[in-house]
Amino acid sequence: MRQDRIERLAVSIVEFCRFLRIHGLPGDMRRTVTALEAAKAVDVADQQSFAFALQTSLCSTMEEWVQFPRLFQEFWGESQPGPRSASDEHRGPSKNDGRSREDGSSVVLGQASENAPLSDTKGRAVYGASAQQRLKKVDFSEVPYDDLAVLEELSLRLLRRMSLRLSRRLTISNVVDRIDLRRSIRRSISRGGEPIVLAYTSKKPKKRRLVIFLDISGSMNFYSLFLVRFAYALQEHFRRVNTFLFSTDVVEISDLLRTRSLPEALRGLSQRAAGWSGGTKIGESLRQFNRFYGKKLLSRDTVLIILSDGWDTGEPELLAAEMRVARRYAERVLWLNPLLGLKDYQPITRGMAAALPYVDVFAPAHNLESLLALERHF
């Protein structure tokens, strides 16, 4: 009888972990096992102890910790811990999540899937050095539709090469830091203890962290697509890249860009990010970013890259204040503005003017060449 009860409880705990997974908590195998062990160690008749035991074994961030009591309540209810089933209760939300957000974002989706096969059939024909040169200089907003696929493939290749070169450059260093006593003494033994050959250590060069903050509002329509690819190419070769999209809200897409194929990443993207082609509130978005991610991501080895045209419908004071915060924590702030490619562009929009004092590098980002030129700023 007792054995039976314990078994039923174990089944319920496993069900509960599945329930947590549905709601975005990890609930993986290892944590499930820990939860089972924990339940065995406490008095399960006492619901509070039981809840705390599961909480400490199944959560591992503050967000999960805060969410847990509600989820626990929802699953176990007022009753004593007993068998429940998770699978039949929560089918609704996870299913229609994707549907509800298909506004402007489907633009990206459509192009991604159409272009993938195109680049195979049409792309090859134009591959000459001259065509590449031409495409490198063409403004993204003026790309004729036929060239789009070629440009895309070219850009991915070039950007990939650039990020590869960057990561190589960062690992080569001949600067001698200090003597490695351990190795020196080791070597000296065969010479009777006379340290003739010294061994040195040098600091391992640390790769910089990149944080990319990409504007996807309406005014950036022509560019945001390419810039997402730019972010994707960078992410492929830098281990520490975090990418955020913003228009009026901020959403992190680093995990999406880490998927193997670009079309797949873009498909996920169109479901995740709301507000494609919407209005812009750079200041507000940056405030959200600083609040929720800033402390974690920005540090003395971080380069913050903001990709935006600076058209801001929010308060310029807010933007300036938030830029100051970001500038203080990051090592360097790059603002890449596609409009800078226009001949007579002046950064006089209110937002841009407010942000400019806190920007270390203000550079164009309207064509491939300008993106490749960024290499020296990293």
Add this chain to the structure above:
Amino acid sequence: MPVLPTRPDDEPLDEHVNASDALADPDALVRGFERWGYIADRSLATAVYLSTKLRKPLLIEGHAGLGKTEVAKVLASILGTQLIRLQCYEGLDVSSSVYEWNYQKQLLAIKIQERTEQTIEEKERHIFSREFLLERPLLKSMLAQDASPVLLIDEIDRADEAFEAFLLELLSDYQISIPEMGTIHARHIPYVILTSNRTRELGDALKRRCLYHWIDYPSFEKEMRIVRARLPDIEEELSGQVVQFVQAVRQLDLAKPPGVAETLDFSQGVMALRSHRLDMDVISETIGCVAKSMEDAVKVKAAGMEKLLPQIP
């Protein structure tokens, strides 16, 4: 944080009986913590209890100054065991966390051995023996002789990812290999407590191995109990005002909201000024205890008495 009050003399307790009793169940741990002046809620006690029972590391996260580090110190006191602390920082490496050879001594030994008939192998064995080994915290926790120590790995988020990966290996096998000596297994598996201020996200692999506890700002009642436990001399009325004030300050949008450590500092500051109640003058004199930057201080002052201490005329 102020120094922990020592246990009152009129409570003589046999250490060993005490240790196993204190770990009997979460409630016993709550009482154990309280005896050492630490007000722990059931949730924390359950986490610590499970960590000792399942022998899993406990990761405690929370804002600065909420007593994360104290948990390990108090646990060591309750168990009557040694506390071994490793403070993490950027660039922390194996030689300052695990072990290092005593190079000066090795050099001297080589010189002394010069005229002897020993072979090179013998010499090498000699200078790489335990005698020349400097034990750093992690190795020390493996070598503890008579009982499991409490190993506190403080502010793990400050160490870099490479060290985190190394730690992962250590925490799963509790063994360390030293190339010159071989592998060392832990005699007594330490109780491991890790703390983090969340300045960076920890790797999932590490988090998966740990139990987790999040320490939030305490409620008014709990903070009152903490203040009374730590500062028995404070007047009832003043402590109420101080806690109420700090709780209100936490609601402001500060860059560094005050933790419990700040509450205690602030209380001591006010007591040192021999004030019996809070008013704006006392607050401006002691504002440095609560607000830790110029901007924050300005914000606190701007909020004004009326908002922060509404019950005082």
